[in-house]
Amino acid sequence: MLAHEFMRNAFLAGTFVALACGLVGYFVVLRAEVFAGDALSHVAFTGALAAAAAGIDLRAGLFVVTIGVALGMGAAGSRARADDAVIGSFFAWVLGLGALFLSIFTTNSSGSSGQGTAGVRVLFGSIFGLSGSEARLAALLGALAIVLLLAIARPLLFSSVDVEVAEARGVRVKLLAIVFLGVLGLVAAEATQAVGALLLLGLLSAPAGAAHRLTASPYRGMAMSAALALASMWGGLTLSYFVPSLPPSTAIVSLAVTIYAAAMALGRRAQIPKLESIR
Amino acid sequence: MRISDLFQFHFMTNALIAGTLVAVTASSIGWFMVVRRQTFAGHTLSLVAFPGAAAAALAGAPVFVGYFVVCGAGALALAAVTGGGETRSISQESAAIGSVQAFALGLGFLFVSLYHGLLTGLNSLLFGTFLGITDAQVLTMLGISVAVLLVLGAIARPLLFASVDADVARASGVPVAALSTGFLLLLGLAVAATSQITGALLVFALLVTPAATAQLITARPALSLGLSVVIALAVTWLGLGIAYFSIYPVGFFVTSLSFGLYVLVRLVRR
Numbered sequence: 001m002l003a004h005e006f007m008r009n010a011f012l013a014g015t016f017v018a019l020a021c022g023l024v025g026y027f028v029v030l031r032a033e034v035f036a037g038d039a040l041s042h043v044a045f046t047g048a049l050a051a052a053a054a055g056i057d058l059r060a061g062l063f064v065v066t067i068g069v070a071l072g073m074g075a076a077g078s079r080a081r082a083d084d085a086v087i088g089s090f091f092a093w094v095l096g097l098g099a100l101f102l103s104i105f106t107t108n109s110s111g112s113s114g115q116g117t118a119g120v121r122v123l124f125g126s127i128f129g130l131s132g133s134e135a136r137l138a139a140l141l142g143a144l145a146i147v148l149l150l151a152i153a154r155p156l157l158f159s160s161v162d163v164e165v166a167e168a169r170g171v172r173v174k175l176l177a178i179v180f181l182g183v184l185g186l187v188a189a190e191a192t193q194a195v196g197a198l199l200l201l202g203l204l205s206a207p208a209g210a211a212h213r214l215t216a217s218p219y220r221g222m223a224m225s226a227a228l229a230l231a232s233m234w235g236g237l238t239l240s241y242f243v244p245s246l247p248p249s250t251a252i253v254s255l256a257v258t259i260y261a262a263a264m265a266l267g268r269r270a271q272i273p274k275l276e277s278i279r
Numbered sequence: 280m281r282i283s284d285l286f287q288f289h290f291m292t293n294a295l296i297a298g299t300l301v302a303v304t305a306s307s308i309g310w311f312m313v314v315r316r317q318t319f320a321g322h323t324l325s326l327v328a329f330p331g332a333a334a335a336a337l338a339g340a341p342v343f344v345g346y347f348v349v350c351g352a353g354a355l356a357l358a359a360v361t362g363g364g365e366t367r368s369i370s371q372e373s374a375a376i377g378s379v380q381a382f383a384l385g386l387g388f389l390f391v392s393l394y395h396g397l398l399t400g401l402n403s404l405l406f407g408t409f410l411g412i413t414d415a416q417v418l419t420m421l422g423i424s425v426a427v428l429l430v431l432g433a434i435a436r437p438l439l440f441a442s443v444d445a446d447v448a449r450a451s452g453v454p455v456a457a458l459s460t461g462f463l464l465l466l467g468l469a470v471a472a473t474s475q476i477t478g479a480l481l482v483f484a485l486l487v488t489p490a491a492t493a494q495l496i497t498a499r500p501a502l503s504l505g506l507s508v509v510i511a512l513a514v515t516w517l518g519l520g521i522a523y524f525s526i527y528p529v530g531f532f533v534t535s536l537s538f539g540l541y542v543l544v545r546l547v548r549r
Binding site: 029091246 | 313316318319321322360369370371372373374375376377378380381382384385386388389392393480483484487488490491492494526527528530531532533534535537538541
């Protein structure tokens with residue numbers, strides 16, 4: 001299986017995407033911001049289409065727009081987290097913009113090569129279609145997101161678990177929320193261009209949801225979430241290599257959701273980590 | 280370029296009627312959705328229509344059967360994973376909804392790749408083909424809108440009570456869990472029915488933005504519900520009118536108008 005170059009690229013990019021999604025996802029779920037992640041993945045879609053419509057580099061448009069919007073969402077939100085009606089209203093507009101750029105893009109490219117292919121590729125990604133340099137870039141950005149997140153992990157945990165106490169102890173709660181959304185934007189942009197928006201949502205929510213049910217210790221939970229995301233990624237890639245009619249994103253997401261369902265069936269209540277366990 | 284040009288063509292009349300129906304239905308049910316903070320669930324349900332259509336195409340069944348079965352199943356799945364309004368942990372709820380949505384899209388993608396050839400319809404499913412609505416579809420939408428509004432009207436009072444304060448409502452004998460499941464089911468069916476005709480994007484936009492705007496303006500339930508319907512109607516008519524004279528999609532104009540209004544109200548109220 002690893003003799004094929006496209007599989008090696010898929011595993012390289014997939015490993016870092018999964019680790020980054022698993023880690024960031026732990027906090028996304030803890031802070032109940034999965035909807036923001038979902039919105040950002042669609043922002044990435046619109047950003048890429050905007051770049052395509054303007055005729056500039058897709059990747060530049062995608063990263064600038066996604067990270068910019070993420071920072072804006074953090075700045076516009078309340079101290080702790082953005083309201084879901086706010087995200088939803090903005091999100092609907094972003095989708096509307098996406099429809100506009102798609103129509104500009106398809107008119108400009110004079111109806112060639114099928115209306116939706118660009119849109120479909122951004123939505124669902126094609127992890128088996130990555131070139132060597134694309135895979136290396138995805139891995140690098142994933143690693144960057146992981147480092148950034150680990151650097152703010154302690155104060156972020158603190159302020160996610162108990163905003164008031166964290167603020168009283170001098171943690172810059174608002175700044176952290178903005179930085180965290182920026183990292184989420186980075187991961188969303190990276191994952192969307194490498195593996196598609198669909199995988200991003202599955203890998204953000206399911207492994208982290210399972211980890212929160214399986215342990216209340218925050219550091220163990222972060223490790224477990226990353227490990228489960230990685231297991232889904234490797235398992236899904238292998239599965240879809242041997243079953244050609246099964247698209248890789250479907251296989252990866254299905255594995256992740258199965259793990260989450262199993263964790264739910266174990267019947268443990270999800271616990272919010274205790275403040276003492278953070279130090 | 281005159282306003283009367285708008286009514287010159289039959290397809291445009293149909294688009295206006297369908298738009299009116301979607302605006303009234305979506306903004307009414309969306310008002311409750313925003314009060315209940317279930318925007319994420321609403322978005323998920325509006326996307327579940329996609330695997331529904333793909334599954335129906337693959338199985339050779341009529342598309343609307345796929346929509347209803349899958350959206351109904353999606354609503355029940357959401358009700359199950361979010362605990363039907365009982366004891367909800369907000370962080371687990373968001374993880375569960377995200378997982379349901381990702382899984383549904385994953386299945387949809389699988390069906391599309393097994394089926395080959397629905398992909399051309401994917402854009403119209405997501406972004407809508409407002410201008411190709413037939414008379415039969417208008418009648419279907421009329422029936423669905425009336426049914427949804429009747430059910431919503433019948434459960435409106437207890438639903439509002441349960442949404443605003445679940446504990447007090449439960450203590451005074453309101454079946455909170457059943458209402459919660461019933462509401463998701465109603466939302467799922469309404470979204471399924473309308474998104475197959477106008478596209479998921481427009482339905483989602485009309486579900487959330489007018490309601491969010493109206494709730495910023497006034498805290499009185501009846502007034503803000505009415506205002507939400509008025510805003511939805513205004514942006515839909517205006518959006519359709521502008522789109523008629525432009526080459527760009529309806530979805531863009533409707534979402535931009537409603538979001539612009541929302542931002543304006545936020546700035547003024549601050």
